[in-house]
Amino acid sequence: MSEIGKRVRIERILDRNSGNTVIVPMDHGLSMGPIDGIVDMPKTINAVAEGGANAVVIHKGIVPFGHRGYGRDVGLIVHMSGSTSLSPDPNEKVLVCTVEEAIKLGADAVSVHINIGSKTEAEQLAKLGEVSRACKEWGMPLLAMMYPRGDGINQFDEKAVALAARAGAELGADIVKTNFTGSVESFKRVTAGCPVPVVVAGGPKMKSEEDILKMVEMAMEGGARGVAIGRNIFQAEDPTKMTKAIAMIVHENASAKDALEFLRSE
Template sequence: MSGVIGKRIRIERVINRENGNTVIVPMDHGVSLGPIHGLIDIAKTINEVAEGGANAVVVHKGIVPIGHRGYGKDIGLILHLSASTKLSPDPNNKVLVATVEEAIKLGADAVSVHVNVGSETEANQLEKLGRIAKECAEWGMPLLAMMYPRGNGINQFDEKAVSLAARVGAELGADIVKTNFTGSVESFKKVTEGCPVPVVVAGGEKMDSPEDVLKMVEMAMDAGARGVAIGRNIFQAENPRKMTKAIAMIVHENATYKEALDYLKSEE
């Protein structure tokens, strides 16, 4: 019983209790990609997205003391447990680099695990996801599963592949599933309907324009998503605070992408 209560209390710092939606900003890219733009002064960026209305950020354990500002608006903390680098012979092979116990000691409100469904190391990654889910249940720690269809010959935006990946996350104990947008309301609705836990849409690589990002967010929400987990398209935006706010308008205030875009272009 205590684990259930613990999850309920912690998850309220990640998901808006009033509407069940969330704006999560992953900032774990320093391991996979290195010190990229937007993550050099990570405390500054965290402050910007917090002021913009983000519910939580995702970081690795070494960044927690660096990124904790001790000032400004509070924000939920999700500790990422998985890692691989772009220099690896197989970047799709995600390994565990932190534990649920470490997350508790660092004050995290949730943990996240990355699984590439269809990769050569899928079996190992699924075993780790199941094990982490068990530990999360014991400790009362919410689990965000980043579930991507990735591997030889796999279209990572195909609705059937994305639906499978999302469902696997739920089946193995995730409280929230992050996955790719499939390109349309109709196709992504099949993903959300087939996943019995909240689905948040990934932002992916940096898009050509903020309008493209906002359109995707609106379509995902129309398809039943419960929010977003967008990294580069927020922290590498011209104004991360305003970009976060524009996305939050769609997720939390039911704004259209055009209304959010008008705000983004405003002089505020």
């Protein structure tokens, strides 16, 4: 029965028509505080939902403030990992939620953040294994945010990204979020080596709208099944239009050029 539950829930994350997804992480408040774009959570969640986001990622304590009983529906992914920017080692992530708590909150999926190559990699992998077991038991989809991060590690290196993505799949993730490697061909090798859907992270706020749309286009050409982009959406001048522009590429196979023309249209 748990497999049926997982199938029902994951259909709220992966679009039924395209099989892809536009996820907007908004879990930054724990690590960075109330930064621009996530001060008024209902307003921002409404903006990206109306733009066509498939799901948002938030921490358990924000769910009551971001729950939507109006407008366009959007999937709920409860983030289970945490650390703050004031920590001596921001790469260390601890579990701050359980799968059972997420179920009680009505989550469609849960997510965990794992830094491969960090000083606490072993502990983080053990926690990923524990969460994966609980997700299987309860029929809960698992999004694993897998990043190569640590001393001397290039977090965009193809081999490092491929290892991080594969590690997520090896330990039971249903969807893996990781960094884009900078080219279509290198990212094709990453997605080829990961048997579960891969979505790309947006990372820090980019200099231009064109940059983010071009990255999304290349990632999709490289085999990505969507995006998990936070600041480049919720800190955009118009989060609803930015979400729509990205969704055009992810779900409709539009070009970055066409998406940019839409974004800049009146």
